[in-house]
Amino acid sequence: MTQEGCLIIAGLGLHPGQCTLEARAALIAADIVFVQAGEADMLAWVRELNGRTLSLQDFYAGRATRLDAYAAMAEAMLAPVRRGLRVCAAFYGHPGVFVSPSHIACGRAAEEGLLVVMLPGVSAEDCLFADLGVDPGQSGLQSYEARDFFVHARQIDATAPLVLWQPIVVDEAALSGFNSRLGAIRALAAALMEIYPPSHEIILYEAAVRMDESARIEKLxxxxxxxxxxxxxxxxxxxxxxxxxxxxxxxxxxxxxxxEDNC
Structure with missing residues (x-):
């Protein structure tokens, strides 16, 4: 009998200490593992768990756009599933947050009737809640990718905290080099000052990516x-x-x- 293939999409967290027992078990049991890791140490750690590990980072080479690379990654993840293999695709943080290849693969798998399961992981947002002491259950929360917030003029509720992801790429031209231009950040600040006063305190945050590091929390x-x-x-x-x-x-x-209910 032919084994039914499956794709397990797992979140690694931001460092190995945040990888869940569920994700770790999927990594060990897989016939082949694909990894998109934020740090070289994370990739090395996954390879210790399963020697049949390939880096998805290699798919960026020789492709004109990121979308082309994402499509190639999704196809690579699904090809062995069609052959009846158990595949684990593991991504930095949460595999469903800012991870286009995982969503492309899920869509194609659904169209083809292939088995796919997504396992959650610790994300940068989870770390932000812990490091900044933010409780969205008490304060509410608004969360947007920075460019989406800017170009669509999102309507913001100033009575709830706002999280803007990846402000470095608020200018589309910065996507190629990750060096946000001063004018783009100035434009983002101007958009925010339509809602908040210039003196309003904000925080630049970067979650720790190693267990022995601290998060960056810069107030200005x-x-x-x-x-x-x-x-x-x-x-x-x-x-x-x-x-x-x-x-x-x-x-x-x-x-x-x-x-009326009491009548």
Whole structure:
């Protein structure tokens, strides 16, 4: 009987200490492992668990665009599944967050009737919650990729924290070199100052990618954003400007509907 192939898409966390027991078991049991890791140490660690490990980083070479590379990665992940092999594709952080190849592979697998499962992983957002003491259950949260926030003029609620991912690529031209241009950051700051005052304190955050490192937590005012140093992994956290106001109209609605229930 032919073995049914499957694709397990797993999150590695930001360093080996954050890899879940579930993801680790999938890595060990796989016939072949594909890895997109943030650090060389992570790739080496995965290869210790399973010697049949290939790096997805190699798929960027010789391809005109990132989308071409992502499509090639997805096809490479699915090809052995079609042959009946158990494949684990492991990605830095959470495999469903800012990971296009995993979503492309899931879509193709669904079309072809192939078995695919995604396992969650510790993401940069999870680390941000822990390092900055943010509880979205108490304060709410707005989260956007920085360029998406800028070009679509997202409507922001100043009573809830705002997280902007990858501000370094808010300028599309910066995608090739990860060196955000000063004008692009100035434009992002100007868009934020339509909502917040220049004196509003913000935080540049970078999660630790090794167990022996600390996160980068740099506080500055919005007016000084253009002077800040950005890396590919830098995240911008904007605290709420003020607390939310109670809705008297909704309070009246609740009171009326509760009264009707008691009739």
């Amino acid at each position: 005012t919005l007016a000084n954003l253009e002077r800040a140093q950005f890396a590919q992994e830098t995240t911008l956290y904007v605290p709420a400007l003020r607390g939310p106001a109670l809705s008297t109209s909704r309070a009246r609605l609740m009171k009326r509907l509760l009264a």
